[in-house]
Amino acid sequence: MKIALICNTPSAFPLLNWLHTQGTLVGVGTKYQKSDFFTDLSLLCQQRNIKITTFVKQDLSIQLSDWQKTTNCEIVLVLGFPYKIPKSVLDKPQHSFFNIHFGKLPKYGGSFPVFWQIKNQEKEGTLTIHQMDKSFDTGPIGVEIPFEINSLNTFGMVETNYSYMAINGVFQLLNDILLKNLALKPQKVQNQIFFPKPTLKNLIIDWQKMDAKTIVALIKACNPWNRGAIARINGIDVKIIEAQVSTQEGKMVGEVFHLYQNGMEVSCINNTALIIKILYSSFGYLEGETLGAFGIKNKDVFEKITV
Numbered sequence: 617m618k619i620a621l622i623c624n625t626p627s628a629f630p631l632l633n634w635l636h637t638q639g640t641l642v643g644v645g646t647k648y649q650k651s652d653f654f655t656d657l658s659l660l661c662q663q664r665n666i667k668i669t670t671f672v673k674q675d676l677s678i679q680l681s682d683w684q685k686t687t688n689c690e691i692v693l694v695l696g697f698p699y700k701i702p703k704s705v706l707d708k709p710q711h712s713f714f715n716i717h718f719g720k721l722p723k724y725g726g727s728f729p730v731f732w733q734i735k736n737q738e739k740e741g742t743l744t745i746h747q748m749d750k751s752f753d754t755g756p757i758g759v760e761i762p763f764e765i766n767s768l769n770t771f772g773m774v775e776t777n778y779s780y781m782a783i784n785g786v787f788q789l790l791n792d793i794l795l796k797n798l799a800l801k802p803q804k805v806q807n808q809i810f811f812p813k814p815t816l817k818n819l820i821i822d823w824q825k826m827d828a829k830t831i832v833a834l835i836k837a838c839n840p841w842n843r844g845a846i847a848r849i850n851g852i853d854v855k856i857i858e859a860q861v862s863t864q865e866g867k868m869v870g871e872v873f874h875l876y877q878n879g880m881e882v883s884c885i886n887n888t889a890l891i892i893k894i895l896y897s898s899f900g901y902l903e904g905e906t907l908g909a910f911g912i913k914n915k916d917v918f919e920k921i922t923v
Contacts, residue, residue, distance in 0.1 A: 618642045620689035625696030627779035634783045643687035645669045677702040703750040713748040718778040722808035725753035732811045734837035741765045743781045756800035759785045770839040817923045820846045823870035828861045828888035843896045848919045855896040862889035870918040
């Protein structure tokens, strides 16, 4: 089967490599941009003698139609592409367009589902591959692969799991199509929850509302793409990169009550406490004893950040 891939994320690279080794990849497309991603994609495709086609939002319908004719593709796979595919081109390949989504649908629609799954402390993720329609993340589902999300997993770990699982999902999709066993399951669109890309407000620790477990989940959801969750102490904005729930009980919310070789303990609501191990600031990455050198001392308090 002749397969074309449209992507806009490094998470597509394992799938791209696999499709290339199978001899089925006939074209790669992405949005027009100057970015580290595009540089990496260009190098990857150059090494494999794969032509990249760039698309602009204004002429997407015409460009996609021409691209499909040029590649003679039978199916188009989409991963992380930010533009809505025009309805006029969705049925032009023999087997249509299929979107690879890193979350369960319709529960986790949107462009940044991994962040929200970790922040919401989901214990299970689901790779979803669905046929595309006129809206984002609403088409009928062809493949679902659930897997465990460990509470220790960072955003980077879960995203990587999804990116390699995409290979298994695409293999299952293609196999079902070739064997004519593909059963598409319509989504209950009325149940769709569409999560937006997180804004600054979503990345800030609210010491007055978050217990230690909730804060750890936010920190994991922000690592590494945002260098951690945002906090402020002694008037200095920092990003907490690594932390865990303490077995101790704190007192005043946000207060540092124990500094030691491996980090610092901070009081949280509901008689919980947090052990901060690594944070990032304008001074650099700080951990262990260097947190004390940063000037933090017992009874210092993490401040409320108003956005």
